[in-house]
Amino acid sequence: xxxxxxxxxxxxxxxxxxxxxxxxxxxxxxxxxxxxxxxxxxxxxxxxxxxxxxxxxxxxxxxxxxxxxxxxxxxxxxxxxxxxxxxxxxxxxxxxxxxxxxxxxxxxxxxxx
Amino acid sequence: xxxxxxxxxxxxxxxxxxxxxxxxxxxxxxxxxxxxxxxxxxxxxxxxxxxxxxxxxxxxxxxxxxxxxxxxxxxxxxxxxxxxxxxxxxxxxxxxxxxxxxxxxxxxxxxxxx
Numbered sequence: 001x002x003x004x005x006x007x008x009x010x011x012x013x014x015x016x017x018x019x020x021x022x023x024x025x026x027x028x029x030x031x032x033x034x035x036x037x038x039x040x041x042x043x044x045x046x047x048x049x050x051x052x053x054x055x056x057x058x059x060x061x062x063x064x065x066x067x068x069x070x071x072x073x074x075x076x077x078x079x080x081x082x083x084x085x086x087x088x089x090x091x092x093x094x095x096x097x098x099x100x101x102x103x104x105x106x107x108x109x110x111x112x113x
Numbered sequence: 114x115x116x117x118x119x120x121x122x123x124x125x126x127x128x129x130x131x132x133x134x135x136x137x138x139x140x141x142x143x144x145x146x147x148x149x150x151x152x153x154x155x156x157x158x159x160x161x162x163x164x165x166x167x168x169x170x171x172x173x174x175x176x177x178x179x180x181x182x183x184x185x186x187x188x189x190x191x192x193x194x195x196x197x198x199x200x201x202x203x204x205x206x207x208x209x210x211x212x213x214x215x216x217x218x219x220x221x222x223x224x225x226x227x
Contacts, residue, residue, distance in 0.1 A: 043117075046216075098169050100169050
């Protein structure tokens with residue numbers, strides 16, 4: 001079956017540094033990916049998405065890179081702030097039309113002041 | 114003006130009991146979902162409804178029964194609760210029933226079965 005995995009369960013960075021969170025997926029037919037941020041005690045919150053016809057997408061302080069050759073995507077957060085501390089999930093939409101998302105296990109980002 | 118709301122936020126109950134979790138969205142979305150998040154933060158879809166019609170039904174025990182009275186509501190009823198049902202349950206909704214609709218999540222219901 002399809003799977004989505006993250007390389008590191010925890011990432012600790014200094015405030016002001018850039019953060020990179022990685023994700024690998026297994027389904028080469030996957031056509032849409034989403035990054036979510038989950039703060040403690042809250043539900044996942046949409047950060048940024050990317051379709052398979054793109055290899056890069058930028059938002060405010062965040063960039064998602066997609067490498068379809070190696071089935072890998074990453075989330076880059078510029079100038080990481082304490083408010084960025086959370087669990088980050090990548091989600092794979094696969095190639096179905098049902099809206100089903102397969103989530104990775106999450107990377108906990110800890111920002112040190 | 115919460116977009117996706119769930120009640121209750123916390124639910125502590127005994128094994129064998131039956132309980133319900135309610136979800137409402139005021140975003141005008143067509144599709145709603147239930148997810149289960151375990152103690153390791155793994156998030157897995159359980160069900161999805163599009164305009165009150167069931168479209169995703171993952172391998173979930175039939176003790177779990179979703180009910181959608183209208184497209185703004187998706188409730189989850191759980192019979193004969195077991196210890197392993199303890200988790201955080203999230204409701205979500207999206208605009209499109211298919212393809213690229215971004216899913217918006219509720220705050221979660223923390224279920225503890227004793």
